[in-house]
Amino acid sequence: xxxxxxxxxxxxxxxxxxxxxxxxxLLYLAPGDxxxxxxxxxxxxxxxxxxxxxxxxxxxxxxxxxxxxxxIVQGDLGVSIFTNLPVSHMIAQRIEPTTSLMLITIVLxxxxxxxxxxxxxxxxxxxxxRAVMAFAVFGFSVPVFVTGYVLAYIFALQLDWxxxxxxxxxxxxxxxxxENLILPAIAxxxxxxxxxxxxxxxxxxxxxxxxxxxxxxxxGLGSRGILFLHALKNAAVPISTVIGIGIAxxxxxxxxxxxxxxxxxxxxxxxxxxxxxxxxxxxxxxxLFSFVYVLVNLAIDLLYTVFDPRIRY
Amino acid sequence: MKRRxxxxxxxxxxxxxxxxxxxxxxxxxxxxxxxxxPQSNPGSLDPVWTTAYVTRNHGLLVYDMLxxxxxxLNVHPQMAAGHQEEDGGRTVVITLRDGLKFHDGEPVRAxxxxxxxxxxxxxxxxxxxxxxxxxxxxALDDKRIRFRLKAPYPRLxxxxxxxxxxLYIMPERVAKTDPFQQIxxxxxxxxxxxxxxxxxxxxxxxxxxxxxxVPVSSGTPSLTAGPKVMNVDRIEWRILPDPxxxxxxxxxxxxxxxxxxxVDIQPLLRRNRNIxxxxxxxxxxxxxxxxxxxxxxxxxxxxxxxxxxxxxQEDVVVAIxxxxxxxxxxxxxxxxxxxxxxxxxxxxxxxxxIAAAREAVRAAGYRGEKxxxxxxxxxxxxxxxxxxxxxxxxxxxxxxxxxxxxWGTVLQRRSSKQPPGQGGWSVLCTSFAGYDxxxxxxxxxxxxxxDQAWFGWPNVPKLEELRNRWLASTDLAEQKRIAAxxxxxxxxxxxxxxLGHYKQFxxxxxxxxxxxxxxxxxWNIRKG
Numbered sequence: 001x002x003x004x005x006x007x008x009x010x011x012x013x014x015x016x017x018x019x020x021x022x023x024x025x026l027l028y029l030a031p032g033d034x035x036x037x038x039x040x041x042x043x044x045x046x047x048x049x050x051x052x053x054x055x056x057x058x059x060x061x062x063x064x065x066x067x068x069x070x071x072i073v074q075g076d077l078g079v080s081i082f083t084n085l086p087v088s089h090m091i092a093q094r095i096e097p098t099t100s101l102m103l104i105t106i107v108l109x110x111x112x113x114x115x116x117x118x119x120x121x122x123x124x125x126x127x128x129x130r131a132v133m134a135f136a137v138f139g140f141s142v143p144v145f146v147t148g149y150v151l152a153y154i155f156a157l158q159l160d161w162x163x164x165x166x167x168x169x170x171x172x173x174x175x176x177x178x179e180n181l182i183l184p185a186i187a188x189x190x191x192x193x194x195x196x197x198x199x200x201x202x203x204x205x206x207x208x209x210x211x212x213x214x215x216x217x218x219x220g221l222g223s224r225g226i227l228f229l230h231a232l233k234n235a236a237v238p239i240s241t242v243i244g245i246g247i248a249x250x251x252x253x254x255x256x257x258x259x260x261x262x263x264x265x266x267x268x269x270x271x272x273x274x275x276x277x278x279x280x281x282x283x284x285x286x287x288l289f290s291f292v293y294v295l296v297n298l299a300i301d302l303l304y305t306v307f308d309p310r311i312r313y
Numbered sequence: 314m315k316r317r318x319x320x321x322x323x324x325x326x327x328x329x330x331x332x333x334x335x336x337x338x339x340x341x342x343x344x345x346x347x348x349x350x351p352q353s354n355p356g357s358l359d360p361v362w363t364t365a366y367v368t369r370n371h372g373l374l375v376y377d378m379l380x381x382x383x384x385x386l387n388v389h390p391q392m393a394a395g396h397q398e399e400d401g402g403r404t405v406v407i408t409l410r411d412g413l414k415f416h417d418g419e420p421v422r423a424x425x426x427x428x429x430x431x432x433x434x435x436x437x438x439x440x441x442x443x444x445x446x447x448x449x450x451x452a453l454d455d456k457r458i459r460f461r462l463k464a465p466y467p468r469l470x471x472x473x474x475x476x477x478x479x480l481y482i483m484p485e486r487v488a489k490t491d492p493f494q495q496i497x498x499x500x501x502x503x504x505x506x507x508x509x510x511x512x513x514x515x516x517x518x519x520x521x522x523x524x525x526x527v528p529v530s531s532g533t534p535s536l537t538a539g540p541k542v543m544n545v546d547r548i549e550w551r552i553l554p555d556p557x558x559x560x561x562x563x564x565x566x567x568x569x570x571x572x573x574x575x576v577d578i579q580p581l582l583r584r585n586r587n588i589x590x591x592x593x594x595x596x597x598x599x600x601x602x603x604x605x606x607x608x609x610x611x612x613x614x615x616x617x618x619x620x621x622x623x624x625x626q627e628d629v630v631v632a633i634x635x636x637x638x639x640x641x642x643x644x645x646x647x648x649x650x651x652x653x654x655x656x657x658x659x660x661x662x663x664x665x666x667i668a669a670a671r672e673a674v675r676a677a678g679y680r681g682e683k684x685x686x687x688x689x690x691x692x693x694x695x696x697x698x699x700x701x702x703x704x705x706x707x708x709x710x711x712x713x714x715x716x717x718x719x720w721g722t723v724l725q726r727r728s729s730k731q732p733p734g735q736g737g738w739s740v741l742c743t744s745f746a747g748y749d750x751x752x753x754x755x756x757x758x759x760x761x762x763x764d765q766a767w768f769g770w771p772n773v774p775k776l777e778e779l780r781n782r783w784l785a786s787t788d789l790a791e792q793k794r795i796a797a798x799x800x801x802x803x804x805x806x807x808x809x810x811x812l813g814h815y816k817q818f819x820x821x822x823x824x825x826x827x828x829x830x831x832x833x834x835x836w837n838i839r840k841g
Binding site: 029033034036037038039043044045046047050051080082083084085086090093094098146149152153155156157160163164165166167259260261262269271272276277278305 | 354356357358362363365436449491493494495497512514515516517551552553554557558561564565567595691718719720721722724725726727728765766767768
């Protein structure tokens with residue numbers, strides 16, 4: 001097992017290298033010019049050229065990529081073209097809000113979606129099942145930003161229960177921290193809840209049709225025991241796979257949610273950087289996201305062995 | 314009692330149970346904290362390195378200026394006690410007033426001013442003209458700055474008082490930074506100190522009142538002139554990129570002032586009696602179309618001129634700013650309405666007649682070449698103007714390839730001199746602050762110096778000749794006459810087309826008193 005983990009961790013290195021190359025190439029090929037953004041509308045073409053040269057953007061692709069890669073190897077993500085701050089510092093400032101939002105969303109989604117899916121499967125064909133599926137279709141169909149605006153309108157503007165926007169770090173108190181993340185987590189989690197609930201229902205339906213469940217019922221085990229101890233554990237592998245895949249969904253959704261609720265996270269940092277063509281920041285954030293995604297997949301693979309002891313690496 | 318009060322009570326209870334309580338703006342009383350949503354997220358905080366208006370506004374808080382301009386663009390001493398002219402106007406000596414200090418406690422010296430001037434005037438067009446007129450600028454001692462001019466240059470002091478992207482005084486150690494490199498030390502001598510330690514890019518910028526700032530003792534606060542008296546102790550710039558969220562936050566009282574509410578949200582805000590929606594800066598902005606004069610069909614002056622006949626400025630400015638007549642002006646030429654150089658010369662070319670324009674385009678020799686129109690998608694005013702003008706171009710018979718792209722891509726594409734079919738462009742729309750169109754000295758759109766000119770690179774020697782005549786003139790009446798000639802010549806050669814003037818609205822909570830018109834400044838404001 002340890003050898004497998006070590007192999008998988010080492011395998012992230014070539015993956016990251018490929019990602020790094022693609023990110024750098026795409027940015028190199030993509031149109032846009034940070035020098036022109038910096039210079040402003042009154043600048044002459046000569047001013048823009050001078051700024052481009054001062055930023056080193058006039059140098060060949062290979063030179064820029066090699067330098068960047070060498071710095072990455074040394075743990076240096078570079079400096080933002082615009083803010084002149086180290087990219088690692090900017091990411092460090094933004095990582096807490098995004099991590100908090102994603103963790104709360106995942107916990108919320110699992111706590112809501114898994115029981116929903118289990119109950120829907122248990123009561124398959126009933127009004128409960130139909131209600132859960134209707135909710136799932138609704139969750140899939142409504143874009144995150146619409147859910148966000150509606151929630152903010154109802155719970156912040158009309159009822160004044162929660163703030164419209166912003167983020168308060170955990171260090172400034174638990175309630176202020178949570179207060180700012182409740183609406184964003186529900187908005188971001190709606191698609192995720194729908195996804196997990198549907199998969200849980202489908203997988204549970206399959207498991208509940210197995211012979212051993214019938215045997216358990218024949219032995220007189222209670223519904224709760226059958227559902228949560230025997231059936232759910234066997235359905236956990238596909239559910240955890242979907243949760244892992246959903247992390248990518250969350251990263252994409254976080255970009256929108258952070259904009260709607262003005263949360264200073266990595267999603268907004270990415271969008272701002274892309275609009276300005278702040279290359280070092282884009283490269284740093286995309287590398288981080290891909291690294292996290294690789295690690296999440298590794299964690300999910302390892303979780304399989306917990307849910308299903310037959311799986312060995 | 315509202316539900317939220319109950320929740321807050323719960324939070325207080327939790328705090329007593331050992332959880333830390335939220336910091337309320339670092340212990341500053343609520344009515345001494347101003348929460349402001351700027352027009353965008355200031356990427357850079359160096360107002361020389363970038364000309365972004367949001368960075369200019371940051372600069373006005375943190376830095377002070379030698380001279381200020383009032384709303385009528387009259388010049389008043391600010392850090393300067395005054396100046397004297399010697400040697401028939403060929404030498405100008407500016408004396409600093411007493412008590413000026415930087416935020417680090419060091420006194421402001423003439424050497425700091427000289428370094429700031431020489432950094433700034435390498436980048437700013439108006440500053441560059443002053444630099445070209447100057448043989449030498451030196452610090453005579455700690456209090457006096459001497460300009461030795463090549464010839465008397467009456468625009469020197471107005472140049473130093475330029476309100477938009479003007480001269481900010483920095484410590485010499487900071488101002489020695491190459492103007493094409495960013496500064497990293499934000500020490501100024503303005504009324505507010507930037508708290509770098511609380512800066513989270515994309516979320517918040519914090520300023521605290523500079524206790525040692527000494528405002529000028531007389532005058533009335535107006536634009537960048539007069540006493541800069543701060544009635545709040547802390548200003549927080551909250552970055553809210555989503556307009557609906559900013560609107561909700563303003564209505565909920567989570568913010569006090571939103572610099573640029575989007576036009577479609579303004580009616581919602583106007584209905585709220587706790588919110589004031591008003592014109593922020595009467596100088597406003599001018600929407601403009603620009604042709605690439607290097608390639609067909611717009612290398613043909615007659616084709617360019619023919620387009621003017623189709624333009625209805627009202628269509629453009631209403632699309633940009635809504636149909637409130639207080640928010641726009643039509644019948645606008647190449648100078649900012651309401652300022653001395655504004656005139657009506659050549660405006661009869663705007664016939665608002667699509668059929669006539671179509672015929673004129675054909676008669677001018679248009680041969681069906683593809684017209685690449687760069688249409689930005691993420692900057693509201695240029696987007697609206699481009700969409701209106703893109704439709705006009707189709708109606709008057711151009712084979713228009715309207716290419717929608719983000720603003721960053723427009724900025725890159727417009728610098729390409731390649732033919733339109735090979736990554737170049739034919740036409741684009743943008744907006745300029747009224748301060749950039751005050752006179753021929755600062756104006757970029759009525760130049761005709763070919764390769765050196767603004768994107769589009771028109772080569773119109775007559776425009777340059779007229780500009781030189783204007784620069785040589787010191788008589789206002791003569792300057793106005795020449796400005797009218799320039800406008801007529803610019804509408805004849807048509808390197809671009811003025812598309813109308815509009816004024817940006819701002820929105821703030823009614824308990825803010827003393828918000829000044831013009832560039833958003835924060836002195837004089839009281840929060841009730």
